[in-house]
Structures are given as structure tokens and as C-alpha cells.
Amino acid sequence: xxxxxxxxxxxxxxxxxxxxxxxxxxxxxxxxxxxxxxxxxxxxxxxxxxxxxxxxxxxxxxxxxxxxxxxxxxxxxxxxxxxxxxxxxxxxxxxxxxxxxxxxxxxxxxxxxxxxxxxxxx
Amino acid sequence: xxxxxxxxxxxxxxxxxxxxxxxxxxxxxxxxxxxxxxxxxxxxxxxxxxxxxxxxxxxxxxxxxxxxxxxxxxxxxxxxxxxxxxxxxxxxxxxxxxxxxxxxxxxxxxxxxxxxxxxxxxxxxxxxxxxxxxxxxxxxxxxxxxxxxxxxxxxxxxxxxxxxxxxxxxxxxxxxxxxxxxxxxxxxxxxxxx
Numbered sequence: 001x002x003x004x005x006x007x008x009x010x011x012x013x014x015x016x017x018x019x020x021x022x023x024x025x026x027x028x029x030x031x032x033x034x035x036x037x038x039x040x041x042x043x044x045x046x047x048x049x050x051x052x053x054x055x056x057x058x059x060x061x062x063x064x065x066x067x068x069x070x071x072x073x074x075x076x077x078x079x080x081x082x083x084x085x086x087x088x089x090x091x092x093x094x095x096x097x098x099x100x101x102x103x104x105x106x107x108x109x110x111x112x113x114x115x116x117x118x119x120x121x122x
Numbered sequence: 123x124x125x126x127x128x129x130x131x132x133x134x135x136x137x138x139x140x141x142x143x144x145x146x147x148x149x150x151x152x153x154x155x156x157x158x159x160x161x162x163x164x165x166x167x168x169x170x171x172x173x174x175x176x177x178x179x180x181x182x183x184x185x186x187x188x189x190x191x192x193x194x195x196x197x198x199x200x201x202x203x204x205x206x207x208x209x210x211x212x213x214x215x216x217x218x219x220x221x222x223x224x225x226x227x228x229x230x231x232x233x234x235x236x237x238x239x240x241x242x243x244x245x246x247x248x249x250x251x252x253x254x255x256x257x258x259x260x261x262x263x264x265x266x267x268x269x270x271x272x273x274x275x276x277x278x279x280x281x282x283x284x285x286x287x288x289x290x291x292x293x294x295x296x297x298x299x300x301x302x303x304x305x306x307x308x309x310x311x312x313x314x315x316x
Contacts, residue, residue, distance in 0.1 A: 022309055023277045029258040030278050034155040036255075041168065045158055048176035049150045056146075056183040 146187045149194050150179055157202050160274050163262045164206045174205045199279065200289045203271055210267055261311035265304050268292075272300035273308070 037045075154175060161171035178201045186197050262270055268290070275286045276297070287294045 022305065022312070025312075026258050026262075026308065027278050029255045030156075030159060030274075033255045033259065034159050037155060037158070041158065041172070042155075044172050045154045045175065048172065048179055049147065049154060052150065052176065052179035052183045053147050055180060056187060 144191050146183055146191075146194070149191060149198075150182075153195070153198055154179070156279065157198070160202065160271070161206060163259060163274070164267055164270055165209055166263055170209060174202065174209060177205050178202045196281075196285055196289060199275060199281070200291075203275075203289050203291075206267065206271065257312060261308050264311055265307055269300050269304035269307065272297055273304035276301050 157175045157178060158171055161174040162168060165171050165174065178198060181201045182194065182198050186194065189197065262273070265273065271290060272286060275281045275289060276283070281289070283294050283297050287297045290297065290300075
């Protein structure tokens, strides 16, 4: 490999400013070309930049909202899973029925007493 | 607020040293035109170049805007270079899948050259009337994609061999070889034009 071809490989910034004619000429022409970009290309570049910035500014809101919903959902599911199950009332049906009949008898007695009191008052 | 360095960039067309107090939007504003021209030279297509630059901007903003501003430039050009290489990979796959279209295009070579030429004569070039810009662009477009990227990053953007190697994901020796070959090819192409 010819070392003369790599003279500018590790050049300092000052040396870069004093570029060889070929590179200097090409750089100058490229600079001219970007200074004279068409208005349509400029507009599209502007739009691309704005949309890139907007995506960034919008993204945290979506992430925060999504994170909040995920957290709430996880807490609800976790609470449901960790909550002890409701104990099943395993009182025999006959006992329940017996209690209910006694209560009905008491109610009939109370009702009878009230009627008696009303008729005595009349 | 633009810093002195940023102003230096806008006046001279290159970043000599990026200051720390620059926003991501200002940085993109500074590099977008160069990035577009690099992508346009590589792809030889305006809309593809714009897509590549937009993708690069989005990726930089989404992934690296929290990084210090002096790291943005190498990151930006790394993404840009990666997007350009992706473009060529997709194009290669497309051409191998739809090879008959390529054949058809070759048959229509004359019309293809006309369409290329009409695409090349853009309003800004008509207005400025600079033949030299066209010559340089044509000469750059004749280089291989790697040589183009290497030359543009090293010479136009003023990046070091190490930075260019990191961006292009290759060795410093490869960068030197690409740069040397690019210079030789450009010298030959431009001297032939004259």
C-alpha cells in the first residue's frame, strides 16, 4: 500500500483546513450543493426533523400511561390471587330449616299477641 | 441557542467541535443537509435518501437523545451508514428475487439513462448552473458505497480514521484503503471530465 496515499489520514484540524486541491475542490462543490438544495427537499427535511422530535416528546406520555395501567392491573390481579377464599358455609340444611321454623313460630306468636292487645283495647 | 461552534459549522459546512449546550433538534438541523446529500449520492434517489435520513433522525432521537451532545455526531453517522447499507442489502435481495425486471431494465437501458438524467437535473442545479457540482456528484456516484461513505466521512465531514472505522464498523486499515482508492478514482474521474 502506498503510504503517500495516506498523508492526510491522521492530520490535525489545521491541516484539514489546508486540504489538498482535490479534496478541497470536492468539499467546496459538496458544500455548494447543500447550500442550493431545492425548497421541496428543505421542506421535507424540516418535516422529517419535526416528526422525529415529536415522536420523542410524545413517547414518554404513552409509556407512562401504559406503565400506570399495567401497574394497576398487576396490583388488582395480585390482590385477587392473594386474597384468602371465602369460607363455604357448610351448616347442614336440616339445622337451617329447624332454626327457620322456630323463628316462624315466634313470629306467629308475636303477631297473635299484638292482635290480642288491639282487640282488648277496643 | 446556537453556539459559536454551531455557527462555525453553518458557515463552513463542517463541525470542528460540537459544543455541549446544543439541543437534539439544533444538532439535526446542522447535519440533515449533509446527511441527505450523502444518502442521495449513495442511493441516487431523492425519496430513498429522504427516507434514510428520516429513519436516522428518528432512531437517534428515540435511542440516543439522552446521551451527551458530543456523542451525537458519530452515533448519527453510524446509524446513517447502517441505513444506507441496509438499503443496498434490500436492493440486492430485490434484484435477485425479481431478476427478470433487472433484465427488462437493461433492455430499456436508453430510457433508463434518460430518466436518470432527468432525475439528476433538479431545480437547484438548474438555478445555480454549476457544472462542477454535477461533475463531482457524478464522480462520487461512480464510487462503491463503502468508498463513498469513507471519503465523505473522512474528507467532507472531517472525521478521523478511528471515528470513520467505528462508524463503518471496519478496521482502520480498511478505512485507509477505501479512502485511498476513492481519492484515486475521483482524481481520475475528474481529470477525465476536464
